[in-house]
Amino acid sequence: MxxxxxxxxxSTMDRRAAVARLLEARGDALVVTGLxxxxxxVHAAGDRADNYYLWGAxxxxxxxxxGLAQAQPGRRVMVITGDGxxxxxxxxxxxxxxxxxxxxxIIVLDNEHFGETxxxxxxxxxxxxxxxxxxxxxxxxxxxxxxxxxxxxLCARLAMAAEGPRLHVLKVHxxxxxxxxxxxxxxxxxxxxxxxLGLATC
Amino acid sequence: xxxxxxTDWPRATYDALRAADVRxxxxxxxxxxxxxxxxxxxxxxxxSNVLTSEEEGVAIACGSWLGxxxxxxxxxxxxxxxxxxxxxxxxxxxxxLLMLVTMRGEWDEFNPWQxxxxxxxxxxxxxxxxxxxxxxTGEDVVATVEQAARMAFDSDQQVAVLIGQxxxxxxxx
Numbered sequence: 001m002x003x004x005x006x007x008x009x010x011s012t013m014d015r016r017a018a019v020a021r022l023l024e025a026r027g028d029a030l031v032v033t034g035l036x037x038x039x040x041x042v043h044a045a046g047d048r049a050d051n052y053y054l055w056g057a058x059x060x061x062x063x064x065x066x067g068l069a070q071a072q073p074g075r076r077v078m079v080i081t082g083d084g085x086x087x088x089x090x091x092x093x094x095x096x097x098x099x100x101x102x103x104x105x106i107i108v109l110d111n112e113h114f115g116e117t118x119x120x121x122x123x124x125x126x127x128x129x130x131x132x133x134x135x136x137x138x139x140x141x142x143x144x145x146x147x148x149x150x151x152x153x154l155c156a157r158l159a160m161a162a163e164g165p166r167l168h169v170l171k172v173h174x175x176x177x178x179x180x181x182x183x184x185x186x187x188x189x190x191x192x193x194x195x196x197l198g199l200a201t202c
Numbered sequence: 203x204x205x206x207x208x209t210d211w212p213r214a215t216y217d218a219l220r221a222a223d224v225r226x227x228x229x230x231x232x233x234x235x236x237x238x239x240x241x242x243x244x245x246x247x248x249x250s251n252v253l254t255s256e257e258e259g260v261a262i263a264c265g266s267w268l269g270x271x272x273x274x275x276x277x278x279x280x281x282x283x284x285x286x287x288x289x290x291x292x293x294x295x296x297x298x299l300l301m302l303v304t305m306r307g308e309w310d311e312f313n314p315w316q317x318x319x320x321x322x323x324x325x326x327x328x329x330x331x332x333x334x335x336x337x338x339t340g341e342d343v344v345a346t347v348e349q350a351a352r353m354a355f356d357s358d359q360q361v362a363v364l365i366g367q368x369x370x371x372x373x374x375x
Contacts, residue, residue: 052268057291060261067265070249091254099251186295199270
């Protein structure tokens with residue numbers, strides 16, 4: 001088990017810039033997004049058939065990613081979600097760690113707030129460190145990042161083969177950026193992704 | 203040789219699910235599912251996930267379908283209560299979902315705490331938009347699962363098969 005060096009202090013980064021860098025380096029990774037701002041951030045970087053956006057089912061993102069990763073073991077799956085969404089599924093850390101996929105990367109955009117509902121403070125602003133939770137459950141690689149330079153280093157790291165599931169927390173500014181709305185038609189988004197994978201749609 | 207559903211419905215159910223090309227199974231255990239769980243976990247062609255809470259299985263099954271693998275989620279009736287909001291994903295996205303639910307709190311139950319959720323199971327599933335079928339005998343379970351798999355995977359439905367506590371028998375202490 002290893003972890004990215006933690007940048008000291010309390011600095012945070014621009015979430016859209018961080019997500020754009022991660023997606024630029026995604027290769028053929030399938031991307032699953034958690035509801036709210038992470039879905040907008042990924043959509044703002046460019047709508048694609050291999051993006052799977054969630055608009056609800058809070059707590060689902062990492063687990064949809066697990067199911068997809070297990071069904072597509074030859075592809076990397078990257079989940080991009082928020083601190084609030086992931087906090088709702090702390091049990092998922094245990095389930096994913098036990099399943100131990102080598103092709104699942106989880107990125108938590110952590111602004112320490114529930115941004116969609118009025119910027120109420122979340123647990124991560126009160127000492128809960130999701131990277132340490134993931135490390136404690138047995139994720140192969142975890143880290144907490146505070147700068148875009150850290151993200152560039154992470155992109156290089158994620159391009160390398162994984163020993164197991166990886167989770168990285170990106171500390172981002174607590175701000176509500178202009179929304180970039182993905183399609184809300186869940187059947188369309190489902191069929192578009194399956195079509196991308198060469199699977200039957202209906 | 204095909205298992206006799208009247209005497210070995212878990213084995214016959216497993217055979218039916220494998221014949222339906224189910225290659226993923228997720229579960230929170232229940233005594234009534236123990237044989238079925240064991241059969242899946244011993245099957246090298248099936249990926250199994252043990253869950254901390256039942257709604258995880260709903261989300262994993264959806265991801266599995268997105269990636270081209272058919273899944274079944276096994277749980278006890280108490281776990282249905284944990285699933286409700288997560289079920290909005292397969293219902294809204296019209297993702298095939300097959301749940302097998304062993305019932306508690308409805309027949310010869312010794313634990314009163316099982317009764318409220320047992321009573322609410324069918325109503326809760328129906329309320330969120332899941333189709334519910336009940337099965338009370340071994341033959342009934344197998345036939346119901348066979349058609350539920352077709353409804354789920356060929357007709358994009360979200361289907362729960364409730365397996366009656368009368369079939370499962372009294373919990374032994």
